[in-house]
Amino acid sequence: MDSDLRHYLAELVDRARAVLGADLVGAYAAGSVGLGAYQPGRSDVDVALVVAHPVAGAAKRTLVARLRHEALPCPARGLELVVYRRDVARSGSPEPGFEVELNSGPAMPFRATYDPADRPAADGRFWYALDRAILRSGGLRLLGPPAADVFAEPAPADLRRLLSTALRWWLALPLPEGDGPAPGAEDAVLGACRALVRVRDGVWLSKPDAGRRLADRGEDADLLGRCVAARHGGPPPTADEARAFQRRVLAELDGTH
Structure with a gap:
């Protein structure tokens, strides 16, 4: 600090x-x-x-x-x-x-x-x-x-519901459309990573650390690597890439994938 x-x-x-x-x-x-x-x-x-x-x-x-x-x-x-x-x-x-x-x-x-x-x-x-x-x-x-x-987590069912609700909120946010980089898309993707790591592994990580953990497992490694780099000045992903990743995560959270 x-x-x-x-x-x-x-x-x-x-x-x-x-x-x-x-x-x-x-x-x-x-x-x-x-x-x-x-x-x-x-x-x-x-x-x-x-x-x-x-x-x-x-x-x-x-x-x-x-x-x-x-x-x-x-x-x-x-x-x-x-x-x-x-x-x-x-x-x-x-x-x-x-x-x-x-x-x-x-x-x-x-x-x-x-x-x-x-x-x-x-x-x-x-x-x-x-x-x-x-x-x-x-x-x-x-x-x-x-x-x-001092702090407590919600019950598991409530936590999963809250994570799904948060992801739907992220999905509803406007992003620049088209084939070019979409500023803000990196946070949308990494926020989904944090939710997914919490559900799978039972731990809370920062958004970049969650992205790195999934990338290290070979999951969307190129996309997640670019999202982490975007937080340090690199180009963000496109809106289409971000939305596709978010929807896959939401399907897993909802148990529909």
Whole structure:
């Protein structure tokens, strides 16, 4: 972890503690930071805060005001922060269950959501349970007990359903059509790889590591190699290649292949 990111996360935790006090019982870096795949200039900073009790409305708004990019400049593309109650984090619920969600950064539209019911369905309500599942095995502790003691995965049937729902969401995203490279297609493919590795092997890996694992087994090695390289400046795959791979993965998740 580079020094800018380390200092940013330390300041974020200090500010959150100043707002939430003793009710803040844990803070964890998730996503690419937690899974060791953070790329400066490309990755987001994903953070989960865990509180002992529901957060009052005024405290929610104060937390957003103190942590948004304009108040605490994010050194990455943006901050994606979610606050969960401790009982929700431990429950394995497939529901969103968050107290506060904040998206804010130099290359990210600002959004603050204070109730899961206000989350647009089109943006996906499956992310949160999946993120908590990943946090259980790949959360980097910033404050509090180890992530494995705080977060739980959904039941196997719920997890598989959530992964399929996420893949359908990815498939619905527009990609540049035609025979040329489609920016963003690499993430669509590697996201499908992560889901497939979790179902087959029972482990959560970063998107690039999941792509490498499947490529090392000889599965779509050329496509997956190009997708990993695209994250470092190489050309992305075409939309048709990405869609075909995603559909094959979805068929396996749904048990129809």
